[in-house]
Amino acid sequence: MIEARGLVQTFQSREGKAKKEVRAVDGVDLDVAEGEVVGFLGPNGAGKTTTLRMLTTLLKPTEGTARVAGYDVVKDSVQVRRRIGYVSQSGSTGSLARGGDEVVDHGMLYGMSQREATERGKQLFDQLDLPGLWTRQPKAMSGGQRRRLDIAMGLIHEPTLVFLDEPTTGLDPQARANLWEHIADLRRRRGATVFLTTHYLDEADALSDRIIIIDHGKIVAADTSDNLKAQVSGDLVVLEVSDPDRVADAATRLESVAEQVTVDGSHASGRVRRAAKAVPGLLRDLQAADIDLESIEVKRPTLDDVFLTLTGRSLRDAEASTEKADPETSKEK
Numbered sequence: 172m173i174e175a176r177g178l179v180q181t182f183q184s185r186e187g188k189a190k191k192e193v194r195a196v197d198g199v200d201l202d203v204a205e206g207e208v209v210g211f212l213g214p215n216g217a218g219k220t221t222t223l224r225m226l227t228t229l230l231k232p233t234e235g236t237a238r239v240a241g242y243d244v245v246k247d248s249v250q251v252r253r254r255i256g257y258v259s260q261s262g263s264t265g266s267l268a269r270g271g272d273e274v275v276d277h278g279m280l281y282g283m284s285q286r287e288a289t290e291r292g293k294q295l296f297d298q299l300d301l302p303g304l305w306t307r308q309p310k311a312m313s314g315g316q317r318r319r320l321d322i323a324m325g326l327i328h329e330p331t332l333v334f335l336d337e338p339t340t341g342l343d344p345q346a347r348a349n350l351w352e353h354i355a356d357l358r359r360r361r362g363a364t365v366f367l368t369t370h371y372l373d374e375a376d377a378l379s380d381r382i383i384i385i386d387h388g389k390i391v392a393a394d395t396s397d398n399l400k401a402q403v404s405g406d407l408v409v410l411e412v413s414d415p416d417r418v419a420d421a422a423t424r425l426e427s428v429a430e431q432v433t434v435d436g437s438h439a440s441g442r443v444r445r446a447a448k449a450v451p452g453l454l455r456d457l458q459a460a461d462i463d464l465e466s467i468e469v470k471r472p473t474l475d476d477v478f479l480t481l482t483g484r485s486l487r488d489a490e491a492s493t494e495k496a497d498p499e500t501s502k503e504k
């Protein structure tokens with residue numbers, strides 16, 4: 172469905188009087204199969220939106236080629252546009268028209284008849300949980316409803332490939348979870364291929380068959396979430412020791428199966444490659460040494476651990492900075 176080779180996008184930016192070239196996307200290869208849901212992850216400014224704009228024909232690549240839905244994004248851009256849906260980061264529903272009319276107009280732009288677009292639009296309103304909102308102006312909808320209206324617009328012409336740029340940014344957790352359901356449903360019900368960008372690690376994890384991580388314009392990883400986690404870090408095992416004086420002893424035992432062992436108060440923790448296998452032996456070892464535990468916790472690695480291992484930086488800051496939902500506009504009704 173998507174096949175990109177050596178995609179590059181450079182921008183000219185000014186720094187005082189000097190012109191500087193920004194290499195926003197720097198040699199990106201992508202392969203996305205039909206029916207896949209791919210999460211495109213990366214911190215602010217990594218190049219996600221720029222890549223998406225090239226794949227959706229809105230921006231001509233400086234270098235490289237891409238075929239999307241079977242057509243070249245430069246030579247056959249009209250064919251590509253006909254086959255894809257694109258829901259941009261900012262959304263597209265700023266007008267004073269009523270929600271239903273906007274969706275129908277959008278369908279007609281793609282060559283649908285008014286009757287066809289109305290029928291399909293009403294179906295989408297049902298599927299996307301927008302009951303009774305056909306005649307409401309987008310500005311009178313909640314943030315979650317507006318985002319779903321954006322998605323209805325992106326889907327009206329029944330694309331087989333949908334690009335979603337940060338579909339849930341600015342929504343509260345409940346509205347996000349609700350939208351996740353709808354995105355999962357896109358594939359389940361319609362067999363659609365979905366390519367979505369996000370800052371949210373849990374979102375990428377929950378929705379995607381495969382994760383592609385971009386940093387500084389380059390792909391740094393592409394695999395299933397499980398494989399990525401298995402490759403780069405072990406499970407975190409945290410022991411809470413009953414007698415704080417025995418923590419150092421517990422840490423020594425932990426070191427026989429773990430790496431990066433640290434001690435904090437009555438806790439000793441470390442990374443263990445296969446915790447499920449290693450923990451029973453560790454517990455026996457601790458028992459034999461008369462070290463009692465208050466608790467033991469095993470935490471699976473997160474995508475943030477993956478990113479940290481790959482780049483030495485955390486994605487969490489980027490995630491936190493975009494988690495400012497506006498309660499006035501984003502509450503689900």
Ligand SMILES: Nc1ncnc2c1ncn2[C@@H]1O[C@H](COP(=O)(O)OP(=O)(O)OP(=O)(O)O)[C@@H](O)[C@H]1O
Nearest residue numbers: 182183184193195214215216217218219220221222
């Ligand atoms: N029109 C432009 N002119 C100059 N620089 C640009 C332009 N568009 C993007 N950039 C720069 O290109 C880089 C990649 O931007 P892009 O928007 O693709 O990142 P992103 O990963 O989508 O970020 P975010 O998550 O914040 O949306 C950034 O350094 C950005 O400042």
